[in-house]
Every structure is written in C-alpha cells, then in structure tokens.
Amino acid sequence: MSKIPVLEIFGPTIQGEGMVIGQKTMFVRTAGCDYSCSWCDSAFTWDGSSKDSIRQMEPDEIWKELKELGGEGFSFVTISGGNPALLKNLDGFISLLKAERIKICLETQGSRWQDWFYEIDELTISPKPPSSGMKTDFEMLDLILEKLQKRGDRDKQVSLKIVIFNDDDYEYAKMVYQRYPGIPFYLQVGNDDTATADDQDLMQRLLGKYNWLIEKTMVDHDLKDVKVLPQLHTYIWGNKRGV
Numbered sequence: 001m002s003k004i005p006v007l008e009i010f011g012p013t014i015q016g017e018g019m020v021i022g023q024k025t026m027f028v029r030t031a032g033c034d035y036s037c038s039w040c041d042s043a044f045t046w047d048g049s050s051k052d053s054i055r056q057m058e059p060d061e062i063w064k065e066l067k068e069l070g071g072e073g074f075s076f077v078t079i080s081g082g083n084p085a086l087l088k089n090l091d092g093f094i095s096l097l098k099a100e101r102i103k104i105c106l107e108t109q110g111s112r113w114q115d116w117f118y119e120i121d122e123l124t125i126s127p128k129p130p131s132s133g134m135k136t137d138f139e140m141l142d143l144i145l146e147k148l149q150k151r152g153d154r155d156k157q158v159s160l161k162i163v164i165f166n167d168d169d170y171e172y173a174k175m176v177y178q179r180y181p182g183i184p185f186y187l188q189v190g191n192d193d194t195a196t197a198d199d200q201d202l203m204q205r206l207l208g209k210y211n212w213l214i215e216k217t218m219v220d221h222d223l224k225d226v227k228v229l230p231q232l233h234t235y236i237w238g239n240k241r242g243v
C-alpha cells in the first residue's frame with residue numbers, strides 16, 4: 001500500500017502557468033508543504049483549513065477519478081500541491097501514468113529532491129523570492145538542477161519560474177537567472193489578492209502588474225533569454241478553486 005494525500009483532482013483545464021501554458025491538462029493537487037509562502041494561492045494545502053478534505057488515495061484510485069472526469073480526452077496530467085516533492089512514494093503513480101502514455105508535468109519549489117524527478121516530462125521549479133518570506137536552499141537547488149542537466153534526456157524539460165511581487169523579488173530572479181544559465185527561465189506575475197471574488201477588479205490589477213513586469217524586463221540588459229507570463233487561469237476564472 002502506498003497512499004498519496006490528495007486535496008484536489010480536477011480538469012480538463014488549461015495549464016495557466018509557465019513553460020506549457022495553454023496545455024490541456026488534468027490536475028492532481030497533493031496536500032502538505034514544507035514552505036508557508038506569505039502569498040500562497042494554495043495555502044489550503046498546508047494551513048489546516050482543508051485538512052478534512054484530504055484523501056489518502058492509491059495510484060489506481062487517482063487514475064480512476066481522472067478517467068471519470070476526463071474520459072479519453074486528455075494526455076497530460078499536472079501534479080502540483082503543496083509540495084509534491086515531499087512524497088517519496090509518488091513514484092507508483094508516476095509509473096502508472098507512464099504506462100498509460102500520459103505526459104507528466106510537476107510543480108515544485110526546489111527544496112527537495114526525489115529520484116522520480118527523472119521521469120517527469122515537464123518539471124517546473126519555482127524558487128521563492130524574498131516577498132514569500134521563505135529562504136532558498138541554494139545547495140539543494142544546485143543539486144537538483146545539476147542532476148537534471150546531467151541526465152541529458154532531450155524529451156524531458158526543466159524550467160525555472162519565479163513569481164514577482166516587487167523590486168526585491170525581481171533582483172532575486174536576476175540572481176537566479178545568472179546562477180543557472182541555459183535553463184529556460186520564466187517570470188510570473190504575482191497575485192497579491194488571492195481572496196477576492198471580484199474577477200473584473202482582480203483582472204485589472206493583474207494586467208497592471210503584468211504591464212509593470214514587462215516594462216521592467218524589456219529595458220533590462222541582464223535578463224535577455226526570459227519569458228514573462230501571467231497566471232492565465234486567473235484571467236478566466238479569478239481565484240476560483242479547482243480550475
């Protein structure tokens with residue numbers, strides 16, 4: 001028995017962030033995080049507020065639910081959290097997805113290594129800038145990126161994605177960019193109001209922040225090979241959960 005703590009299974013929807021933005025995908029969100037970012041838009045995975053909704057599930061139970069929701073209509077599954085990299089036993093679920101010929105995306109912050117990282121098709125590592133209140137373990141991040149770069153599997157991608165709320169975050173992102181040359185690099189607009197239900201107001205604010213981040217990056221000669229992205233799903237569904 002190798003049960004996984006699951007908080008949400010949803011989709012199909014679009015991947016709203018990062019290197020495969022727009023990709024049709026199912027989502028599996030695991031419970032638990034070793035961080036507690038001040039602005040976490042998924043704090044319910046670790047702050048105890050949804051602990052009664054956590055389900056301990058076997059890989060085949062998760063797969064069954066994905067098929068019930070998505071039928072034959074998907075080929076991508078994104079695993080997020082919380083921090084799915086806390087779960088050593090996620091390897092069983094990953095093997096199942098591979099056997100079903102599903103491409104696997106995974107979101108993690110780069111604080112833990114798991115050997116099953118080698119099996120992930122699109123691995124997004126999202127180190128946390130100062131505004132999060134977290135401190136990056138650069139030794140761990142070095143180790144993770146070194147291992148992944150050494151594997152040399154051209155079918156598998158890894159990228160860095162940094163959420164930006166202010167100038168300090170931007171400087172942090174530059175430092176990370178310079179430390180890991182050659183890794184596809186993304187800047188993402190930070191959502192500083194993850195509670196509002198006023199989608200129109202949120203979209204206006206986020207567009208303003210996107211504009212700010214674009215203008216800043218475009219005149220910056222240090223950040224050359226970089227992609228600047230919004231969280232696309234927030235433009236469509238605001239702060240709604242399970243989309």
Ligand SMILES: C[S@@+](CC[C@H](N)C(=O)[O-])C[C@H]1O[C@@H](n2cnc3c(N)ncnc32)[C@H](O)[C@@H]1O
Nearest residue numbers: 039040041042081082083107108109126190191
């Ligand atoms: C909820 S986290 C889960 C995966 C993992 N714990 C991580 O942080 O990478 C998924 C992505 O959402 C981003 N994120 C969380 N809160 C956000 C916010 N308020 N605005 C923009 N992005 C946010 C994180 O930086 C991460 O890239």
Ligand SMILES: Nc1nc2[nH]cc(C(=O)O)c2c(=O)[nH]1
Nearest residue numbers: 014015016017080107233243
């Ligand atoms: N549509 C959609 N795209 C996403 N990309 C990353 C997400 C996450 O919470 O990890 C996320 C999410 O929650 N929904």
Ligand code: SF4
Nearest residue numbers: 033035036037040082
């Ligand atoms: S690392 Fe990810 S899930 Fe954990 S608190 Fe930060 S944004 Fe939220």
Ligand SMILES: [Mg+2]
Nearest residue numbers: 041042080231
């Ligand atoms: Mg999210």
